[in-house]
Amino acid sequence: MxxxxxxxxxxxxxxxxxxxxxxxxxxxxxxxxxxxxxxxxxxxxxxxxxxxxxxxxxxxxxxxxxxxxxxxxxxxxxxxxxxxxxxxxxxxxxxxxxxxxxxxxxxxxxxxxxxxxxxxKRSLKRDEEVQALEDVICLVFIEFYLEDFARKHDEDKLIDIIRKTWNKMSEKGHAAALKLPLSEGMLGLVGKALAA
Known part of the structure; x- marks a missing residue:
């Protein structure tokens, strides 16, 4: 309780x-x-x-x-x-x-x-709560910080970072990420990262 x-x-x-x-x-x-x-x-x-x-x-x-x-x-x-x-x-x-x-x-x-x-992050991928926390961290990063991050790095570096972020997430995290209110530019970047 x-x-x-x-x-x-x-x-x-x-x-x-x-x-x-x-x-x-x-x-x-x-x-x-x-x-x-x-x-x-x-x-x-x-x-x-x-x-x-x-x-x-x-x-x-x-x-x-x-x-x-x-x-x-x-x-x-x-x-x-x-x-x-x-x-x-x-x-x-x-x-x-x-x-x-x-x-x-x-x-x-x-x-x-x-x-x-x-x-x-002990037992990431094996502990449901550690995974949930990691998913939330990634979702907050994508929604609020990726755009600013994008201004400081070239596209190849950004695509690599988006892929690494994606790999840390669960299927549920992926589904939530695809519903985030991202700008056209960020949606395009995420699309490129996931397509390759």
């Missing part, structure tokens, strides 16, 4: 942490904290994607990028192994910060460990 009041308090505490983000994004004409809006998008997409997401999955979705700015990509070598190390260090930090906040709100070690496992 989900303790709704505790869940809401914990999500609000995640939001408070993410509102400290010095990086902003313009949403409806207003500058908002980048990781705060990311957390809102993750939670909104999770509700659309999963009929009854577990408490741990709701917590993991909202804390997926918690305090991400604290470990900049520029601190790591700009190669594939540097990127992988950065992503792993980020996932561990997200889990630690989320876990500390959850502990303050009275969550037990089992639930905290579960959220950390979700954030570390």
């Amino acid at each position: 989900i303790d709704q009041a505790r869940l809401e308090k914990t999500l609000a505490a995640f939001d408070a942490a993410n509102l400290q983000d010095p990086n902003t994004e313009i949403v409806d004409g207003n500058a908002v904290a980048k990781e705060w809006i990311y957390g809102q998008r993750m939670s909104a997409q999770l509700v659309l994607f999963c009929e009854n997401p577990s408490e741990a999955l709701q917590l993991a979705a909202r804390s997926q990028h918690i305090c991400r700015w604290k470990i900049p990509r520029s601190d790591y070598p700009m190669d594939r192994s540097g990127y992988k190390k950065w992503r792993l260090d980020l996932a561990q930090m997200h889990g630690d910060i989320a876990g500390d906040i959850m502990s303050e709100q009275g969550y037990d070690e089992i639930t905290i460990a579960r959220v950390k496992d979700l954030l570390l």
